[in-house]
Amino acid sequence: MDENALIRSAQKGDIDAFNRLVLAYQHQVYNLAYRIMSEEAAAADATQEAFISAYNHLNSFRGGSLKSWLLRIVTNACYDDLRRRKRRPATSLEDLMGDENGEAEFDLPSPTDGPETIVQQREMAALLQRGITTLPDDQRIVLVLSDVQGMSYDEIAEITKSNLGTVKSRLNRARAKLREYLLQTQGELLPENYRLDSNQG
């Protein structure tokens, strides 16, 4: 059954059809939630909330990319959760560093990657994730949507209900802040490819 047929069926209330869509997109939705929330439990909550909301509001999906639509829903769920929690970055960092399973499972890397590359990638990802956690909510979401998820400025502006100028400035500040963090904490442990210049302007 192709996706459009599944969507049409699900829109009529066919929950089995909807669940097939869930299975197709749940990793991507969870991944985005995890990158924003930096925590498994919170990410799972946001993901569950997003799929329930999607099922209940499926009739407002007017075509286009279902993936984008789902990612938009989960981003809003994360936004709401962040506001509710109002976490201080320092607290999140401690939680994350204490959690051995912080990174959870990954998709299998390509067969040509050696074990070192895999380890490097995971270490890098863990480091970056810790850095993301230090960012204020607005900057965090824009950075993850742009640089982790690969969304365009326009799409980000629509999801976050802000304008292009705001997206640009938030992203600029987020990247500068993350750069600072990486320099301060782990500069020397970065693989050669990723080593950031320690000279500052």
Place this chain on the structure above:
Amino acid sequence: MARQTDHHRAKDLISAYLDQQLTAEEKQFFELHIAACADCRAQLEATRSMVAALRAMPVVKAPRSFVLPREMAKQPKRSIFAWYPALRLATALAAIAFVVLFAGDVLINRTDSGGTALSVPAAAPAPLLEQATEVMPAPAATIVAQAAPTAAPASAASNYAATEPGVAAAPPMTAGAAAKVAPTETITQTDSAAARLLTLTPTPEMTAVAAAPQPLLEATSEPAAEAPADRSAAPAVEQPVTTTAAVPAAPAIDPLRVIELALLGLVIVLGVAMFIARRKQV
């Protein structure tokens, strides 16, 4: 200094430059600046690497399945479901309208009621005395039958009325009763009784009137039993007073009242429907 300003401006443009979001003028400025500024070049490269690393972050797998349970399947829409939000709104609006009208009604009536109440007792005796004079010519037989029971309440009612607030009603009542009693006596006595009553000095006339039908009273078997029954007739006699009094004060059918009642009924009906819809929805 110009170089410091250029430098700061360039730093702010790094991020947008990477995303090809600069205007032609900005891009030209930036590329010119980094050609000469090693720091900004380094910053640019550091940012480029970092963004590449972010893009390369592996996709985290969902730790469990997020499929929805069967219980969540939407029921086929029965018409009353979709109505719940509309019903809720309609109920709220009707309730608000009712409260506003009712409050307005109460406030308006409160300011008017003092004046109208005062005019009631003054209006009452006049029409009833007219009624009394009209009753007088009626056939003696029927009036005799009425005379006995009404005579008793005449005195009883007068005692009654002394303790009750509607004191104004008492003289008209006794006048009415006396008028009914009178035809058993001669016309002249009736006239004089009525004339005396017109001056509204109840007590001596009452005892005179009460004394007259005494023989008739003794003839009746259960005056006491009838008295309470007729005491209820007394309020019935009173009622014409109030209704006739009421008529000049306010219109018989108040459109505002009708609307209020209709709104209240509507609120109740909608509220019940809303309750049913909500239960069905869950």
